[in-house]
Amino acid sequence: MSDSLAVEARGLVKHFTSRKSVTKAVDGIDLSITEGSVFGLLGPNGAGKTTVVRMLATLLRPDAGTASVLGHDVVRDADAVRSAVGLTGQYASVDEDLTGTENLLMLARLYGFGPAAARRRVQGLLEAFDLADAGSRQVKTYSGGMHRRIDLAASLVLAPRVLFLDEPTTGLDPRSRNQVWDIVRVLVDDGATVLLTTQYLDEADQLADRIAVVDHGRTIAEGTSSELKRSVGEGAVHLRVAEVGDRARAAEITERVLGAEVTFDSDPHAIAARVPDAGADAVPRLLPALAEAGISVPEFSLGQPSLDEVFLALTGQPLPDDVEPGAEPGAEPGSDSGSGPGPGARESTEVSR
Amino acid sequence: MTTTLRDAVALTERPSRPSPVSTTLTFGWRALLKIKHVPEQLFDVLVSPIIFTLMFTYLFGGALAGSTQAYIQFLLPGILVQTILFVTIYTGYTLNTDISKGVFDRFRSLPIWRPSPVVGALLGDTVRYTIASVITISLGLILGFRPDGGILGVLLGVLLLLVFAFALSWTFIILGLLVRSPNAVMGISMMVLMPLTFASNVFVDPVTMPSGLRAFVGVNPVSHLVTAVRGLMAGSPDAAEIVWVLIASVILTAVLGPIAMRIYRTRT
Numbered sequence: 001m002s003d004s005l006a007v008e009a010r011g012l013v014k015h016f017t018s019r020k021s022v023t024k025a026v027d028g029i030d031l032s033i034t035e036g037s038v039f040g041l042l043g044p045n046g047a048g049k050t051t052v053v054r055m056l057a058t059l060l061r062p063d064a065g066t067a068s069v070l071g072h073d074v075v076r077d078a079d080a081v082r083s084a085v086g087l088t089g090q091y092a093s094v095d096e097d098l099t100g101t102e103n104l105l106m107l108a109r110l111y112g113f114g115p116a117a118a119r120r121r122v123q124g125l126l127e128a129f130d131l132a133d134a135g136s137r138q139v140k141t142y143s144g145g146m147h148r149r150i151d152l153a154a155s156l157v158l159a160p161r162v163l164f165l166d167e168p169t170t171g172l173d174p175r176s177r178n179q180v181w182d183i184v185r186v187l188v189d190d191g192a193t194v195l196l197t198t199q200y201l202d203e204a205d206q207l208a209d210r211i212a213v214v215d216h217g218r219t220i221a222e223g224t225s226s227e228l229k230r231s232v233g234e235g236a237v238h239l240r241v242a243e244v245g246d247r248a249r250a251a252e253i254t255e256r257v258l259g260a261e262v263t264f265d266s267d268p269h270a271i272a273a274r275v276p277d278a279g280a281d282a283v284p285r286l287l288p289a290l291a292e293a294g295i296s297v298p299e300f301s302l303g304q305p306s307l308d309e310v311f312l313a314l315t316g317q318p319l320p321d322d323v324e325p326g327a328e329p330g331a332e333p334g335s336d337s338g339s340g341p342g343p344g345a346r347e348s349t350e351v352s353r
Numbered sequence: 354m355t356t357t358l359r360d361a362v363a364l365t366e367r368p369s370r371p372s373p374v375s376t377t378l379t380f381g382w383r384a385l386l387k388i389k390h391v392p393e394q395l396f397d398v399l400v401s402p403i404i405f406t407l408m409f410t411y412l413f414g415g416a417l418a419g420s421t422q423a424y425i426q427f428l429l430p431g432i433l434v435q436t437i438l439f440v441t442i443y444t445g446y447t448l449n450t451d452i453s454k455g456v457f458d459r460f461r462s463l464p465i466w467r468p469s470p471v472v473g474a475l476l477g478d479t480v481r482y483t484i485a486s487v488i489t490i491s492l493g494l495i496l497g498f499r500p501d502g503g504i505l506g507v508l509l510g511v512l513l514l515l516v517f518a519f520a521l522s523w524t525f526i527i528l529g530l531l532v533r534s535p536n537a538v539m540g541i542s543m544m545v546l547m548p549l550t551f552a553s554n555v556f557v558d559p560v561t562m563p564s565g566l567r568a569f570v571g572v573n574p575v576s577h578l579v580t581a582v583r584g585l586m587a588g589s590p591d592a593a594e595i596v597w598v599l600i601a602s603v604i605l606t607a608v609l610g611p612i613a614m615r616i617y618r619t620r621t
């Protein structure tokens with residue numbers, strides 16, 4: 001039964017009403033997550049990702065729609081859901097004043113481990129998460145990466161069959177990020193189902209078997225990473241010129257050779273162009289043409305469009321946060337430039353309806 | 354890392370669901386750990402009864418009761434009541450801190466008896482109450498407090514006070530669940546408790562007060578509580594007042610407890 005559903009949601013709705021306005025945080029979301037898979041919920045700030053996770057984790061009651069985890073309804077059968085699910089919230093959900101060991105011990109006791117069994121369990125987890133030395137320190141003294149790891153360890157005390165990770169790597173450096181990714185891969189290898197929310201394209205791309213792109217509380221696209229990329233239709237060329245001053249000329253040549261429209265990244269060196277099927281044959285001629293014009297092109301790649309471009313194509317606006325640590329040897333230089341939009345761009349999709 | 358991780362996460366035997374008593378005790382243990390790690394939180398508990406006792410005994414004792422000796426017999430049970438009532442605010446304050454930090458999200462996502470985090474926190478509060486009581490009474494004894502009710506009378510007085518304190522805690526738990534920030538909980542609670550403790554018979558006998566104020570002091574629950582505790586400690590228990598306090602505690606708990614738990618369950 002490899003394709004039974006671990007999480008199923010139909011028409012989930014959650015609106016928050018304040019004195020002045022109604023925020024449609026989640027506005028009719030369907031989810032079908034196969035057991036043993038990683039499902040990525042990708043969306044910008046305020047898209048409704050956390051709200052979906054909180055409903056699935058029984059912390060929030062849906063206004064409408066139904067959801068079940070391993071066949072247990074999240075409203076009627078909340079306790080069964082709680083026994084099967086581990087949650088790592090977006091914000092720290094361990095007690096900062098207690099030590100790492102105390103935090104895990106408390107959870108182990110709350111899950112029903114006896115005193116000795118709890119100690120063994122906690123010791124094992126601390127070692128596996130590289131926290132054995134820090135176990136006796138208060139969590140508030142931990143670094144960001146250690147914080148995330150203790151948070152993750154805390155949600156694994158009962159070896160949950162379904163794990164909800166709400167932006168597990170936001171704010172982590174590339175190394176800590178890779179650690180978290182490795183942990184997720186191991187867990188899934190061992191049969192767990194993971195629902196992961198993220199604002200990072202490459203994270204969804206790397207980890208998730210299926211991805212749902214959400215915005216304003218609705219799913220705007222769903223599929224595997226390559227399906228999503230294909231839905232945008234075409235391949236893409238990304239290149240970086242050595243001299244900023246050459247970019248305009250390079251764009252002109254690219255347009256002429258490929259017969260494709262060129263888009264400019266915020267990186268002043270970079271150009272991207274979606275290649276129409278008809279123009280695919282012309283791609284090999286592009287580099288010589290640029291060389292002939294005396295333009296030096298240190299980076300060039302041809303591949304599927306990045307999820308960034310998918311998002312742009314689906315919503316008509318770029319993802320607000322595409323400053324990627326770029327830890328992976330990605331095939332899309334366009335999305336891992338170190339000079340993406342500044343912090344100001346984060347606000348662009350904050351809901352103001 | 355991956356093999357140790359696999360071994361560490363794999364679970365050969367699932368534990369059985371713990372009892373409500375066990376989870377509640379675990380939360381009580383957490384409250385003790387927090388006192389151990391953040392002893393500063395006891396500062397108020399320790400300092401304010403000392404300041405109030407010293408100030409009132411020496412500043413006003415002579416004027417109010419003829420001598421500091423006579424006044425401390427009257428004042429101490431009242432100060433104790435005031436101290437413990439102020440300590441109850443911490444219940445709401447710590448609860449609100451947990452909620453605003455996100456720790457409660459994890460607790461609420463656990464398959465446990467739902468009220469256990471709150472009830473466990475109340476258990477932890479007992480430690481604070483005990484410390485505050487011991488400090489206040491010890492200081493009183495040093496200053497010449499000689500209760501006629503003896504050890505038994507004093508213990509019964511403290512016990513009655515704690516019963517009322519736990520009942521009153523539900524008010525602050527509700528406040529802690531509804532209000533936006535821990536400091537707001539503190540502010541609002543102070544605003545309620547200040548007039549209640551000062552417009553009472555904690556510091557002076559109300560016979561000299563103007564009639565309107567005297568009427569208020571008469572119906573003020575704090576006055577009933579103080580009279581009952583004073584009686585027990587002085588060895589002349591006032592049965593009517595004791596029963597009044599007990600009934601008030603039962604009503605507070607029966608009404609506010611379920612409301613608090615309901616808010617706790619449905620909180621977004």
Ligand SMILES: Nc1ncnc2c1ncn2[C@@H]1O[C@H](COP(=O)(O)OP(=O)(O)OP(=O)(O)O)[C@@H](O)[C@H]1O
Nearest residue numbers: 016023025044045046047048049050051052351621
């Ligand atoms: N308890 C609440 N009360 C009122 N509004 C809320 C509440 N929780 C969320 N919202 C609103 O609902 C919308 C969706 O929020 P949500 O936290 O689900 O977004 P998100 O996708 O997780 O965003 P982020 O990437 O910033 O974490 C936002 O506009 C948010 O302000």
Ligand SMILES: [Mg+2]
Nearest residue numbers: 049050051090
């Ligand atoms: Mg979120």
